[in-house]
Amino acid sequence: MPSLNGAVVLITGANGGIGTQFVHEALARGAAKVYATARTPRTWNDERIVPLALDITDSASIQAAVEAAPDVTVLINNAGASVPSPGVLTHTDEEIRSNVETNFLGPLFVARAFAPVLSAKDEATIIDIHSALSWYAVAGIYSATKAALWSATNSLRLELAPAGVHVVGVHVAYVDTAMAAHATDPKLDPAVLVRTVFEAMEAGEYEVLADDTSVQLKAGLSAPLEAVYPQLVDTNA
Template sequence: MTSLNGAIVLVTGANGGLGTHFVNQALARGAAKVYASARTPRSWDDPRVVPLTLDVTDSESIAAAAAAAQDVTVLINNAGAAVSTPGILMHTDEEIRRNVETNFLGPLFLARAFAPALRANYNAAIIDIHSALSWYAVAGIYSATKAALWSATNSLRLELAPAGVQVVGVHVGYVDTAMAAHTDDAKADPAEVVHSVLDGLEAGAHEVLADQTSVQLKAGLSAPIDVVYPQLQETTP
């Protein structure tokens, strides 16, 4: 388990709805410092918050952040990209690449860049924000990239376990942030999601299912594929 008391935390996508809660709640739990990273960092009213420029799709930016924040003990891969329409074939090259680079390659490359510091620091952890849609492919390219991140998180967990680094994978459905503004479906409170995630971290969890949608989707993974996706039954000859 990883305590946030005295931790040095780096949050990607810190300007967003979930990111802001990660910053504030980490501080409330005793974090000594939080690197609040974004492409264009904003100012914060707490001296424990260090704004940090980071573009998770840019390898030079990742390297610069790792060099500037060698004291990090908890890396929270929160930054994400989405598309407002479903499907995987009709998106542009740019939309597909942006989702792959932001949702999959970014967290993976950040984990690789910070792994030496995390291995060297006591009480270290990585939190990867997946999605319930990584288990339910209705979101096309977004689902695909989040499924890839889920797999990568499982691999990271095994690889970093010998060094005592806790790796937490988080699944959650729609959260009431700007990223989910396009849907009228039920949305989780971002403050409650972050609270559940940090509770899981400090309890030693490997995985956090932050809402009922995620619980239900994981429970259904063993079902036949045409039960998971009943629309397939409508197309069977």
């Protein structure tokens, strides 16, 4: 089974609320080293934490990170972005491109770049942070990009399984961070989310449904569209 004890972990988006929790919890569970990456990495008061500049939308930056961190055994694709507009018709072209690059292409390209490194390790792991909105298309391009990442994660899982790389997809609704400050719905504590993710990883699970919303929305994938989106009934009335 994958384990954090003695692991070398690389976390994208480590400056944020969820990323910071991943850093601390990985060390608490025995990680030997954590690469805490961000476009502008912060300073950490722990010699086990290595700040590393990484822009997941830039191929040269990704390659530089691979060269700087050849000992990684656990990759956590946590970095993400959102835009306030709820619909793809109201987004600007730049908002759409930016979200696709940050939420879909960035994590995919990071995983592809680190795949040879991870494939050479025993019990290596990739963790991709998706969203419950992968399965609920009410957040415009954000929903679309997270759905795309979900599909890509499933493909990576199949392709990397022969090399022994364990791939975990994480779904969660709102988390109590600055990115979800606008939301009025219940929010999950980042510490609870991270503990849930690591427990699932070390149990060998492939998918994490971190809250009730994620459980309900995945179950809704087999439901009639009118049940998931009742506004369609009103439209056809």
